[in-house]
Structures are given as structure tokens and as C-alpha cells.
Amino acid sequence: MLGISELSKKMPASPIRKLVPYAEAAKKRGVKVYHLNIGQPDVESPKEALEPIKNFDLKLISYPHSAGIESYRKGLAKYYQGVNIDLSYEQIIVTIGGSEALHMALNVCCNPGDEVIVFEPFYTNYNTFALMTGVKFVPVTTTIEDGFALPPMSEVEKYITPKTKAILINSPGNPTGTLYTKEDILKLGEIVIKHNLFLMSDEVYREFCYTDEPHFSCMHIPGAEQHVILIDSVSKRYSMCGARVGCIASHNKDVMGAVMRFAQARLCGPAIGQMASEGALNTPQSYFDSVKEEYISRRDLMIERLNKIEGVYSPMPKGAFYTTARLPVDDAEKFAQWMLEEFSHEGQTVMVAPAAGFYATPGKGTNEVRIAYVLKKEDIANAMDCLEQALKVYPGRTV
Numbered sequence: 280m281l282g283i284s285e286l287s288k289k290m291p292a293s294p295i296r297k298l299v300p301y302a303e304a305a306k307k308r309g310v311k312v313y314h315l316n317i318g319q320p321d322v323e324s325p326k327e328a329l330e331p332i333k334n335f336d337l338k339l340i341s342y343p344h345s346a347g348i349e350s351y352r353k354g355l356a357k358y359y360q361g362v363n364i365d366l367s368y369e370q371i372i373v374t375i376g377g378s379e380a381l382h383m384a385l386n387v388c389c390n391p392g393d394e395v396i397v398f399e400p401f402y403t404n405y406n407t408f409a410l411m412t413g414v415k416f417v418p419v420t421t422t423i424e425d426g427f428a429l430p431p432m433s434e435v436e437k438y439i440t441p442k443t444k445a446i447l448i449n450s451p452g453n454p455t456g457t458l459y460t461k462e463d464i465l466k467l468g469e470i471v472i473k474h475n476l477f478l479m480s481d482e483v484y485r486e487f488c489y490t491d492e493p494h495f496s497c498m499h500i501p502g503a504e505q506h507v508i509l510i511d512s513v514s515k516r517y518s519m520c521g522a523r524v525g526c527i528a529s530h531n532k533d534v535m536g537a538v539m540r541f542a543q544a545r546l547c548g549p550a551i552g553q554m555a556s557e558g559a560l561n562t563p564q565s566y567f568d569s570v571k572e573e574y575i576s577r578r579d580l581m582i583e584r585l586n587k588i589e590g591v592y593s594p595m596p597k598g599a600f601y602t603t604a605r606l607p608v609d610d611a612e613k614f615a616q617w618m619l620e621e622f623s624h625e626g627q628t629v630m631v632a633p634a635a636g637f638y639a640t641p642g643k644g645t646n647e648v649r650i651a652y653v654l655k656k657e658d659i660a661n662a663m664d665c666l667e668q669a670l671k672v673y674p675g676r677t678v
């Protein structure tokens with residue numbers, strides 16, 4: 280009998296995308312939908328990234344090296360030097376987005392059944408990578424009341440078992456915008472050294488930190504070189520999500536040797552995307568400064584508006600371009616669907632991502648949504664008007 284695999288049956292629909300058919304139907308009815316559900320920035324990619332593609336006059340798009348184009352990897356090593364991360368190009372392998380880097384990290388470090396500690400809410404696709412590799416995620420819950428900060432390390436250590444292989448973190452984080460402090464990262468370093476674990480550090484939002492201190496990377500932890508695996512991407516840094524270029528890096532030779540075998544099995548990363556990414560390395564600081572300024576002002580507007588709506592609460596995110604907010608509803612997914620199916624305000628509505636799918640613990644986050652501030656301020660203001668009006672008339676409102 281023909282049938283799909285057990286794994287396929289378990290693969291969850293992305294909570295970011297599963298309401299898309301309702302948004303499409305709303306648009307067909309002529310309703311304008313503000314997409315705050317997805318981290319697709321409207322910021323332009325730097326011209327330095329676009330130029331190599333425009334000037335592309337080769338006659339053939341061939342396979343690049345499995346580890347990535349060498350000149351690009353050398354350029355990446357230089358970029359890391361610039362943020363005080365000491366990596367040689369041999370310690371960096373170019374991947375198909377941060378997504379493939381995460382998948383490879385789990386495949387390389389874990390056997391099926393091994394446990395990886397994650398702090399929930401976390402980037403929802405981590406769940407799918409865990410399913411694909413047979414890894415069991417052990418969630419440590421962080422709360423909106425604490426601004427989703429890390430719990431005390433004594434608490435974290437309680438989750439370590441003989442099956443624990445790694446701790447996976449993401450700072451600045453999706454979906455909360457939480458930025459772990461230098462002290463937090465150093466303490467995590469102590470734990471992974473003490474218990475001999477890997478520390479997988481997803482730093483795809485490194486450039487989006489809104490505090491005065493520079494981003495503190497897990498790569499900065501003294502003595503943890505053999506433990507830390509860096510996951511990175513150009514998607515957000517240069518607003519180049521479609522280039523599909525990321526990388527995985529580690530000082531651990533065994534890890535990188537194994538990553539290379541996975542890299543060879545899929546032949547290579549994208550040639551055109553790597554050309555653009557190599558060009559992007561020449562992006563001037565002024566680009567980052569203006570993008571950061573823009574995100575800070577979008578964030579400030581959104582958080583102020585959210586917290587003015589009765590019954591809504593959002594902590595102040597310190598990085599990335601998301602917040603996870605609590606709404607006065609029991610079931611945020613139903614509310615999000617209702618906003619698309621039954622509600623509009625002056626011909627407009629808003630799409631948000633229900634937060635439950637960002638938690639691994641069933642029942643958590645059901646009254647929370649993730650909101651991305653990736654639209655211009657005028658659109659954010661209109662979207663906040665819609666949300667405010669929607670919550671006034673929603674029949675399922677709890678307070």
C-alpha cells in the first residue's frame with residue numbers, strides 16, 4: 280500500500296504560515312492584510328550584495344566547493360574578526376541558510392533519542408529539525424513576566440540527563456526579541472564545560488541588538504572552543520532571506536569534519552546566493568546603522584501601541600525584530616483566524632502568528648502571539664489600529 284512515512288505525518292504545519300489560506304481569502308474579498316506574522320523584512324538588501332548578481336557575465340552556473348566558495352569563506356573569517364570572533368576560514372562551512380546549519384548541527388552531534396535543551400518559546404522550525412533528526416527537545420520554559428529571560432542556571436542544570444547532548448540557544452531571539460546577557464552566556468559556558476555538552480548558538484540576529492553593549496557571542500566564552508557550534512545566516516543581516524546562505528562554524532575539528540561529509544552529500548550551497556553574500560561583506564557600517572535605527576523606532580512604536588491596548592502586554596524586546604505579546608483571549612490562534620475571516624477595520628486587518636507553536640510544552644503560550652515589526656511605521660500604526668479595534672469587538676475576549 281502506498282502511504283507517506285510516519286515522520287511526514289508528524290511534521291507540524293508552520294504556525295507562521297498555517298493561517299495563510301485565511302489571509303488569501305481575506306485579500307480576495309478586498310481586505311488589506313498587514314503581515315506581522317512573518318520575519319520577512321521590507322528593508323532593501325545592500326547594493327553591495329546586488330551588484331555581483333547584476334554584473335554576472337559568466338556563461339555557466341557551476342557547483343561551488345561543498346564547503347562554500349573559498350574567497351567567500353575567507354571573507355567570512357574577516358567579518359568574524361571584525362566582531363571579535365576568532366575563526367579561520369577552514370573552521371567555517373557555508374550552508375543553505377541558517378536552517379541547514381541547524382539541521383547539520385543536530386545531525387552531527389546527536390543520535391536519535393538524544394536530548395537537547397532549548398528555552399521555550401523558541402523558533403518554531405527547531406521542532407521540525409528535531410523531528411527530522413530523531414532528537415528529543417527538552418524545553419525549559421521562560422515567561423513573559425520575566426521578559427523571557429533565562430532562568431537561574433541551577434534550574435537549567437536540573438534538566439540535564441545522561442541523554443543530554445547539547446543546549447541550543449538563540450540570542451537575540453525569535454520569537455521574543457530577548458537578548459541574553461554576557462553573564463548568562465558565560466554561565467551557560469560553565470555548564471556545557473562541566474557536563475561536557477555542545478552549545479549550539481543560533482546568532483542569525485547578531486546585528487540586531489538594541490542595547491549599548493555589543494553582542495556577546497558564545498564564541499567569546501573562554502575555554503568553550505570545543506563545545507560551541509555557531510549557526511549563522513545572511514538572511515536577516517543583509518535582508519537577504521532569498522539568497523539561502525548561512526554557515527556553520529566551530530573550532531571542534533571532529534564536528535567540522537562530520538559537517539563536511541553532510542556538506543558533500545548535498546553537493547554545495549547556492550552559487551548565486553554566495554556571490555551576493557560575498558558582495559554583502561562590503562556593506563558599509565552606515566547601512567547597519569540606519570537599519571538598526573529604523574528597527575528601534577518601529578519597535579518603540581509597536582510596543583507603546585500594544586501596551587496601550589486594554590488587556591495586552593508586551594515586554595520590551597532588546598533585539599531581533601519580534602515580540603511575543605499576551606492578549607486578552609483564551610485561544611490566540613482562534614483570534615488570529617477570526618481577524619482574517621470575520622473582522623476588518625476600514626477595509627484592513629492584521630495577521631499575527633499564534634505563539635503556542637513556538638512552545639514545546641502543550642498548553643503553553645495559548646494566549647500569546649508573535650508579532651514581527653518588519654513593516655514601515657505607517658503600516659505598523661494601521662495594524663495596531665486594527666488589533667485594537669478587533670480586541671474591542673472580539674466575542675471571545677476574556678478580560
Ligand code: PMP
Pocket residue numbers: 318375376377378379402449452453481483511512513514520523524525
Ligand atoms: N534561526 C532563527 C532564529 C530564525 O528566525 C531563522 C529564520 N527566520 C533561521 C534560523 C533560519 O533562517 P535562514 O534559513 O533563512 O537562514
